[in-house]
Amino acid sequence: MRALVWIVAETWQATVAGAATFLPAGADVTLLHVTASDAQTVARGARDALLGRPHRPAANSLDAISEQSARQLLADAQAALGREAVLDARCGRIEHEVIAAAGTADLILFARDKDHTHPGPRSLGPTARYVLDHAPRAVLLVWPDAPSA
């Protein structure tokens, strides 16, 4: 069995706990994180609109900040999971990247991403909703506040 575990910064612990509880011991696990390119695009665009100012390389480049935090998040998730896993850090439109990464996986596991206090359709934001609707195979959806392990 090949399982894709989609890790999001705010809900990673519940997602990893779900993976530890529900995935069979022999499953091939991939931990995926997608950095939305929007924040960098906006920050860079705002800078480009400052016409006439000299462009000096920023001390801490925006990409480096995001890459480092994504790597750290995936490393923490793997340590919490406590088993072998492929780490996949991507950048782009989140929902598209998740579906692209799902490829031949038998299962996608992720957390609800909106109102986590009440059951119902509002517990899914547009990104998670898209992944749920477009998932090619089975989906396992966990609640972010209720670690099952």
Next chain:
Amino acid sequence: MPEALTLALSLAGLAATLAAAVARPRWLPEAVVAVAAAAGLVAVGAVTVDRARQAAGHLAPTIGFLAALLLLADGCRRDGLFEALGDMMARGSRGRPRRLLALVFAVASSVTVVLGLDPTIVLLTPIVLATATRLRISPEPDVYATAHLANSASLLLPISNLTNLLVFTVTGLSFTRFAALMLLPTLAAIAVEWAVLTRFFAAELGRPPGHQAASAAPHLPRLALTVLGATLAGFLAGSLLGISPVWIAAAGATAITVPALVRRTATAGDVVRALQPSFLLFVLGLGVIVAAASDNGLATAVRMVLPGGTSLPALLGIAAISALLANLVNNLPAILIIAPIAAASGPAAVLAALIGVNVGPNLTYAGSLATLLWRRLLRADGTDVHLGEFTRLGAATVPAALAASTLMLWSGVRIGL
């Protein structure tokens, strides 16, 4: 030379300067294009030497003021002000996305008001991104907020935006009167941003808390805070005593730069780089080019479409046209073109134009249609494809913020602020 030809030449000079500023060819700095275009317009007689000298002379104190503010911001960076603000936001948020956004609003607005738009974009944005990712919170709401507030919170003081600085003397207002008239418009713009952004990012803001920040001993940037506090107090006191704010800014820049030179935490080269001489030249060249275009018929054309008077509909019209022009040609040329014409109707009309050129750039990605088109044409790098979200957010905030801020300006004038 017929006026139509000189106008065409002036507009071509403006277009070439803006194109160089957007495309940034390595071999042709935009300051060189701006100065060459200005000199060319003088050479062909599109603008007389006297008029060019007058336009440059009019801009000179503003450019000195700008230079002082650049040194002040660089001193604050050197003293660790922006890292300290990042730590403060991380601790204060307790990992909660909505609390972090509220702190980002407070910090981005304050930095913009006190140090201006540039430091918020260049120095604060990476700190905001790093703070959110460190707390394991989605950074989008916070980065969008910083980018938007750099524009919408830049209404308050003459120093908050270069556009304000460029027309401050044209308004004839004192520093404190300018601030008093712009207080309500600024608060209105920030309130609209909060209302729209919190709705727009409801999913991200409703998520459970991220990490708590580790509570390391906070670094207090004493020099930066002292100098900024004293400079602001100086602006207010100077306004009452009739001291020109440019001298207060120069004193603040000296107070934060000289200790660094003495302690050798900065070299003379660092100070010159912080002054951004090419940028100062760019502004000077742009001023002469716009004066040439205005004198050769652009002013007449703008006068025909710009409403006169300071009634509420007139002020709303001025703000809307200014916002539109800022999106077409960037806000610096826009305010240089509009301010002298608006000034005929009095300071309230100039302030309405400022509301337009400061808030307006949030409407289109990167603040300018020209920027967008050029980026797309010249460097179609894949990162620029997700424009939908920024544009939708701009469409939701800009018209409402323009209307609310202009209404507040009109009310302020009516109650005699």
